[in-house]
Amino acid sequence: MQVFLICLVAGCSICWFNTVCFVLCIRSFSSSNRPLALSLSISFNGLSAAFYTLFANALSPFSPSVYLLLNAIVPLVVSLVALPAILLCHPHDGHLHVVPKHDKHIFLGLYLLAFITGIYLVIFGSFNTTNSTAWVVLTGAMVLLALPLIIPASSSCSHVDTHDPEPTAQLNHDDSKKPLLLNNNHSTESNAMIQKTVEQPMQDCCLGTILEKGRMLVLCEEHSAKKLIQCVDFWLYYIAYFCGATVGLVYSNNLGQIAQSFHRESQLTMLLAVYSSCSFFGRLLSALPDFLHRKVSFARTGWLAAALVPMPMAFFLMWKLHDVNTLVAGTALIGLSSGFIFAAAVSVTSELFGPNSIGMNHNILITNIPLGSLLYGQIAALVYDANGLKMSVIDNHNGMIDTMVVCMGPKCYSTTFFVWGCITFLGLVSSIILFLRTRTAYSAANGQQVINTTAKFRVDRTP
Template structure:
């Protein structure tokens, strides 16, 4: 199989992996049931949510491992950690095969959260290596598919486990443990790390990405439509599976084209096309080596000396992390407002998050050479201002504002996640990207604990005020102060994004 076919096949494998790797995105759909199973308070539920994010503290180990180990092995390590973390919780909480203390369950959640870092690291490195000139596009699309995970797991649970709320919760734990491991086993042989050494005409690459964009947009539209309009869960799931399989047409098409060219060349008496193909190869090899848009290569051991790193760290802490904390608390926010369709909200946020993660890639691919195209920090600042507006909209007591705000936060939080991956490579280089980005996202567990505890305190105080049963809080005031605080944090992040742009404006002005 040729290198060109392999690198497209690798990208397809990444799409499959990422669409099943966001197991933490389904947590809001079963968090209320988990709270009842374990008979724990809102604070302890927040600690479990934090545990999943805290697993990212050790994410840098995955980055170091990716430097020294084959990427398929890194991938399988991630799948195995998730299998252990979620699987043991399933056997303990659902099957009652043994008893675990709360700290032990916390550790299992920590391990499950860390597993995502291993799979993400392998996926991002393969995407960057396979398409170095179009790395924003490749990384953005793969990150976008991870945003679909909440929707996919919700559909699977509705199709196979939704006879009761308790069975639904057990379904999430079981699927979270098994599905990513199976996906890793299936896709590990398809990963090609050194695909950047291959040559391919720029016309073929452009055509491949255009086809992929069409499939991706169709997938997103289908996900949003089936989240808003009720439909049989099995049929919805079948449609998602078919759309996930659709990108395989690209490597198949590349293979067919190569086969046809080889046959035509064998039957030519006068080989007139050989010089043209050689020129195409040389042109693409030149483009592949002329990797642009990287400010400097920074080793991870020296990252802490850079002021840009600390500004960026604060930006990630007060920006994308707040969006993740909102998603973690979405179940309780919906419950407190009397909305029972929590799983629908999770599917909605996941579907719009998919589009949000994809949007930077679309803009970069089609408008990157436009002088009016905003840089990554500016795009992040705009997204953060929109997040502030979304949190303020949530203060309105209506189901419409809840659904609209959830969709908006999904879009802009997804865009921030995609942009952050690219900005890490721009500011600190691609050589040590696997470690550097995992160090940046250490801000996630810090924010998850701090901002999540703030939400838990507001919820507890509201429950005391309303004398809610079993410590539950009902009413707009349960999260009112929390939502205002989250909006303020996003405002701080927008300011930091602006500062980051001003410090690096010369770099972004001269970036091709």
């Protein structure tokens, strides 16, 4: 009961903390830089396990309880340290705003530092070190984690621009005082785009009906919870997430048992390092649409669909081939794919269903994670138990005999990989349909940005 209550409190804390961070990014950055900030913050989530491992190895490498102590202390200390900087750097003057071009260089520097930090933690975090060496490695990691503070500090938190503000770069400075959950009956319109959803006439063919009926033509419409669950695009998005990133998460949770059944217990640490590092770099790659938007005009939902392609491929490969190289390659592909989706999903939710409602709408979306974990974990357990053998084990603490099922060999997860592959293929199909339904809205948004940029250029050139 005590463990259950601790897990319950921790789960609620994590959900609240993530929601606040997402909302803070949405409200503190302009629409052009918002996805970059979200992607960067979510990317560092993928490094937390490696960082905590370094910290634990430096303090007490043979004490599992040190992880609980670190989880209780580190988030609180970091939050208290970061709070003054967040409050001081939040501008309240309507004449002060960020300059998108200036910010792009800052974010590029931050992403380079994040990439270097990820490489450092992946390389040195996987080594078994002595206590003194662990402190050296930990110090290096802390320096790398502190370096990103130098880049924003080198520029002014409030940059004064004498030119007219760019429409897509303005910050809504009243947002910081809004509640996390808004009453959408009085929700405000997005600064970037007009909000509307149109009903298209019924098409003759079934495919035309699926692609056209009720699709969005303009982004950033604020959706209440009632309106959200009545939206076809939301359920396509929900299925894509439920049958995509959530499957990758369940795979990572079962990776220990998968390695054991393949007689690869000694390589479990390596497999976990491969998954976590690829997940981190996948999260970083989710920023590509924003860095390449001037050269590659492609809807973010299209990038989401492209990110889902490797996942069914990986599961079908592991279903057919049972060697260790395929297992490592499949783990890497699943990590990249799920990491990209985890990071891109917040921006997609904001763009499709409104930035002011992100706190509520994204939490509705991620209800698929516990549901998927239960369903996909149960599928894996049923296949594992059906192919395993019952064994009697004596508990050394109380001397009681317990019965457990142990399964060894590819048969333990072969059927599971096939089922997971079919499920992720369904997610891929759903994401492709979502892309086809929303590409018009993204094209309209890109066209509006071009018009705004051209108009501003003409005004600036006027003598």
